[in-house]
Amino acid sequence: xxxxxxxxxxxxxxxxxxxxxxxxxxxxxxxxxxxxxxxxxxxxxxxxxxxxxxxxxxxxxxxxxxxxxxxxxxxxxxxxxxxxxxxxxxxxxxxxxxxxxxxxxxxxxxxxxxxxxxxxxxxxxxxxxxxxxxxxxxxxxxxxxxxxxxxxxxxxxxxxxxxxxxxxxxxxxxxxxxxxxxxxxxxxxxxxxxxxxxxxxxxxxxxxxxxxxxxxxxxxxxxxxxxxxxxxxxxxxxxxxxxxxxxxxxxxxxxxxxxxxxxxxxxxxxxxxxxxxxxxxxxxxxxxxxxxxxxxxxxxxxxxxxxxxxxxxxxxxxxxxxxxxxxxxxxxxxxxxxxxxxxxxxxxxxxxxxxxxxxxxxxxxxxxxxxxxxxxxxxxxxxxxxxxxxxxxxxxxxxxxxxxxxxxxxxxxxxxxxxxxxxxxxxxxxxxxxxxxxxxxxxxxxxx
Amino acid sequence: xxxxxxxxxxxxxxxxxxxxxxxxxxxxxxxxxxxxxxxxxxxxxxxxxxxxxxxxxxxxxxxxxxxxxxxxxxxxxxxxxxxxxxxxxxxxxxxxxxxxxxxxxxxxxxxxxxxxxxxxxxxxxxxxxxxxxxxxxxxxxxxxxxxxxxxxxxxxxxxxxxxxxxxxxxxxxxxxxxxxxxxxxxxxxxxxxxxxxxxxxxxxxxxxxxxxxxxxxxxxxxxxxxxxxxxxxxxxxxxxxxxxxxxxxxxxxxxxxxxxxxxxxxxxxxxxxxxxxxxxxxxxxxxxxxxxxxxxxxxxxxxxxxxxxxxxxxxxxxxxxxxxxxxxxxxxxxxxxxxxxxxxxxxxxxxxxxxxxxxxxxxxxxxxxxxxxxxxxxxxxxxxxxxxxxxxxxxxxxxxxxxxxxxxxxxxxxxxxxxxxxxxxxxxxxxxxxxxxxxxxxxxxxxx
Numbered sequence: 001x002x003x004x005x006x007x008x009x010x011x012x013x014x015x016x017x018x019x020x021x022x023x024x025x026x027x028x029x030x031x032x033x034x035x036x037x038x039x040x041x042x043x044x045x046x047x048x049x050x051x052x053x054x055x056x057x058x059x060x061x062x063x064x065x066x067x068x069x070x071x072x073x074x075x076x077x078x079x080x081x082x083x084x085x086x087x088x089x090x091x092x093x094x095x096x097x098x099x100x101x102x103x104x105x106x107x108x109x110x111x112x113x114x115x116x117x118x119x120x121x122x123x124x125x126x127x128x129x130x131x132x133x134x135x136x137x138x139x140x141x142x143x144x145x146x147x148x149x150x151x152x153x154x155x156x157x158x159x160x161x162x163x164x165x166x167x168x169x170x171x172x173x174x175x176x177x178x179x180x181x182x183x184x185x186x187x188x189x190x191x192x193x194x195x196x197x198x199x200x201x202x203x204x205x206x207x208x209x210x211x212x213x214x215x216x217x218x219x220x221x222x223x224x225x226x227x228x229x230x231x232x233x234x235x236x237x238x239x240x241x242x243x244x245x246x247x248x249x250x251x252x253x254x255x256x257x258x259x260x261x262x263x264x265x266x267x268x269x270x271x272x273x274x275x276x277x278x279x280x281x282x283x284x285x286x287x288x289x290x291x292x293x294x295x296x297x298x299x300x301x302x303x304x305x306x307x308x309x310x311x312x313x314x315x316x317x318x319x320x321x322x323x324x325x326x327x328x329x330x331x332x333x334x335x336x337x338x339x340x341x342x343x344x345x346x347x348x349x350x351x352x353x354x355x356x357x358x359x360x361x362x363x364x365x366x367x368x369x370x371x372x373x374x375x376x377x378x379x380x381x382x383x384x385x386x387x388x389x390x391x392x393x394x395x396x397x398x399x400x401x402x403x404x405x406x407x408x409x410x411x412x413x414x415x416x417x418x419x420x421x422x423x424x425x426x427x428x429x430x431x432x433x434x435x436x437x438x439x440x441x442x443x444x445x446x447x448x
Numbered sequence: 449x450x451x452x453x454x455x456x457x458x459x460x461x462x463x464x465x466x467x468x469x470x471x472x473x474x475x476x477x478x479x480x481x482x483x484x485x486x487x488x489x490x491x492x493x494x495x496x497x498x499x500x501x502x503x504x505x506x507x508x509x510x511x512x513x514x515x516x517x518x519x520x521x522x523x524x525x526x527x528x529x530x531x532x533x534x535x536x537x538x539x540x541x542x543x544x545x546x547x548x549x550x551x552x553x554x555x556x557x558x559x560x561x562x563x564x565x566x567x568x569x570x571x572x573x574x575x576x577x578x579x580x581x582x583x584x585x586x587x588x589x590x591x592x593x594x595x596x597x598x599x600x601x602x603x604x605x606x607x608x609x610x611x612x613x614x615x616x617x618x619x620x621x622x623x624x625x626x627x628x629x630x631x632x633x634x635x636x637x638x639x640x641x642x643x644x645x646x647x648x649x650x651x652x653x654x655x656x657x658x659x660x661x662x663x664x665x666x667x668x669x670x671x672x673x674x675x676x677x678x679x680x681x682x683x684x685x686x687x688x689x690x691x692x693x694x695x696x697x698x699x700x701x702x703x704x705x706x707x708x709x710x711x712x713x714x715x716x717x718x719x720x721x722x723x724x725x726x727x728x729x730x731x732x733x734x735x736x737x738x739x740x741x742x743x744x745x746x747x748x749x750x751x752x753x754x755x756x757x758x759x760x761x762x763x764x765x766x767x768x769x770x771x772x773x774x775x776x777x778x779x780x781x782x783x784x785x786x787x788x789x790x791x792x793x794x795x796x797x798x799x800x801x802x803x804x805x806x807x808x809x810x811x812x813x814x815x816x817x818x819x820x821x822x823x824x825x826x827x828x829x830x831x832x833x834x835x836x837x838x839x840x841x842x843x844x845x846x847x848x849x850x851x852x853x854x855x856x857x858x859x860x861x862x863x864x865x866x867x868x869x870x871x872x873x874x875x876x877x878x879x880x881x882x883x884x885x886x887x888x889x890x891x892x893x894x895x896x
Contacts, residue, residue, distance in 0.1 A: 076561035082530035113524035
């Protein structure tokens with residue numbers, strides 16, 4: 001019961017219709033409220049009451065999914081989390097945003113503002129955008145390659161980091177008597193001239209409570225892991241088995257160490273989508289009920305995106321045609337591609353079985369069981385070098401989250417694995433991450 | 449007392465330190481709270497209780513002002529208003545954003561999201577960004593010229609309008625039974641290919657409650673007026689005299705009519721910065737007290753920006769050197785430039801007197817008087833073809849707004865000039881503006 005042992009970090013990952021692709025069709029879901037801010041504010045408050053670390057939001061700057069069958073429209077994450085931060089006090093908010101399809105100066109302003117208005121509860125899930133369709137919304141002839149996107153991402157993060165550091169922490173003075181509002185010696189132009197960006201700075205607003213948002217990263221490709229080792233403070237990752245998760249965990253911690261960073265300052269948080277029943281049979285029946293709601297046309301379209309192969313016209317109950325998958329090319333580089341390939345090779349599924357496997361949470365770990373069984377698995381991963389915590393991905397909302405909070409969280413608490421209350425106020429504090437000093441203050445101290 | 453007569457529209461224009469450039473130094477201001485969201489949320493709630501139409505926020509994507517003396521850092525407006533919309537129900541929020549320094553696809557997502565999460569209370573103050581320093585934050589060698597910026601602005605507004613229209617109003621279906629989430633026949637790629645932008649679309653989220661945010665515009669140059677006549681639904685403008693305001697008002701309404709739009713669908717809202725005292729002498733003493741707090745170094749720097757001339761070294765109590773002003777060039781094109789020139793020509797001030805005149809609200813109308821006198825002036829302008837309402841620009845916060853609400857608003861209500869309560873829920877409804885149909889629905893109806 002001690003709160004002193006190593007503790008889980010738990011995020012609620014919000015997909016508006018739930019993480020199961022047919023979640024919005026489930027009888028207890030609320031598709032009519034997918035754009036209703038009050039619905040999400042209530043969810044945020046519920047997650048805060050449960051002492052979760054953060055809410056996590058996906059994003060992509062294009063509408064390219066098969067929207068006919070999918071509950072995919074969502075509010076824009078930065079405005080969305082601003083409206084949720086306004087009605088909460090402690091829980092963090094992690095928003096996904098692209099390094100390929102944003103302008104660093106505007107972007108840095110948005111996130112600094114959110115970190116201010118939330119009093120230090122902002123996290124940035126750094127993505128390069130895998131969806132090639134985005135290019136055409138931004139005037140590009142073609143989507144940059146995977147390697148190029150990661151190259152851009154490194155420069156983008158460097159630029160916005162400089163902008164977030166451009167006001168030293170004590171630059172704001174506000175002294176009525178002298179009339180000095182800000183100490184302009186402590187506000188620095190960044191004068192960045194790089195391969196992709198030229199940005200003078202400084203930022204329009206002072207350094208934020210956390211210094212910078214928490215840097216979260218979600219790609220597990222080679223480029224992704226290399227990027228994560230340099231920048232990430234939390235890593236969202238997809239694994240189907242504890243063995244894979246352990247391999248990833250030890251690999252990433254070693255890479256972090258190799259570049260001279262402290263592995264404890266990088267939290268590894270796999271996704272888990274739990275189907276919970278009061279018996280194991282009930283949980284499995286629930287899972288089957290969701291799969292009955294799947295629409296194969298949509299699922300095949302998703303599979304085409306993940307693997308680059310079109311299986312429409314094939315017998316869904318025939319064996320999955322492994323030989324059609326090509327590892328070369330842009331699709332084959334992504335980390336999710338390899339997760340799917342691993343399922344295919346281990347489980348030898350029919351096409352329909354594979355569609356069901358992926359419908360749960362797009363390649364993330366789907367677990368079916370009683371609250372006790374779910375808690376056991378979480379504990380197993382947590383205590384055996386596979387995870388520092390989890391992104392909880394409810395198959396539907398809000399019930400799929402409610403049952404986790406009501407039934408699983410108390411068990412984790414009883415076992416001393418999850419906090420009884422917040423100990424800090426910022427997301428960095430929840431995650432046990434240091435607050436970085438401004439590189440300009442550091443430069444000053446070095447001179448002094 | 450009837451609420452049926454023509455009614456004033458009143459916005460509270462928020463400058464973090466107040467509109468007087470030394471407002472932050474005034475004893476009752478709160479410079480230590482300029483980044484505190486709770487401070488602004490309380491202001492928004494107070495303005496809502498007073499039944500104001502909207503809060504209005506300036507913005508610029510560069511820190512180029514003389515930050516040493518000026519209370520100019522502010523939250524980024526789109527995230528800022530999202531956090532205020534979250535704690536209010538009826539009041540609108542107008543955020544300034546640049547057509548020169550934004551990407552239309554991202555921008556359209558932000559504003560659509562805000563209109564959703566506020567249930568139809570978003571307004572966009574469309575600016576081209578006058579501050580040349582912004583260019584260097586966005587990798588440009590030089591700031592586009594005034595004419596070029598307005599050319600870009602027209603295309604930018606066209607693109608984002610198409611994006612906001614790209615989902616017809618009834619495109620979202622969410623039918624559990626059939627499994628149809630959206631009617632993809634009613635979601636349209638925009639396929640925009642223009643001089644400055646190429647954007648495929650459609651937007652990532654459904655059409656918002658107001659269809660589009662209210663289009664507000666604030667430039668009064670020739671280019672600005674031409675732009676306003678095509679796009680604006682509300683115009684924020686700066687006039688020092690009723691004669692000038694009347695001339696502008698009738699000119700803009702005629703231009704709107706000339707392009708085939710309804711002049712009643714364009715609200716003209718000058719700025720007014722009121723110094724209020726229980727006697728006229730008290731109001732003047734208050735104004736003097738603020739001017740005592742001015743720092744000439746900062747004021748001269750502001751003047752240099754407005755007029756393009758550097759007067760440091762000159763005797764502040766000598767006559768203003770009118771002969772130094774050049775009308776040619778980029779600076780001379782701006783509407784504010786002409787407001788200042790008009791003051792100089794009418795009032796023949798000393799340099800110090802001009803600095804004081806401008807310190808009040810950067811060229812906006814500063815009025816000193818009792819609540820009754822302020823109400824009289826507002827009524828005079830409103831009933832004599834000079835204004836449809838006003839942007840109230842308190843010299844300091846929050847007291848400078850409180851006294852307006854407590855002392856002036858009740859007089860306006862007694863005279864039947866301002867609402868006792870909201871009659872609608874959206875900003876369009878407050879302003880009496882029609883909700884536009886999607887151009888794609890209209891195209892469909894035309895075919896049918």
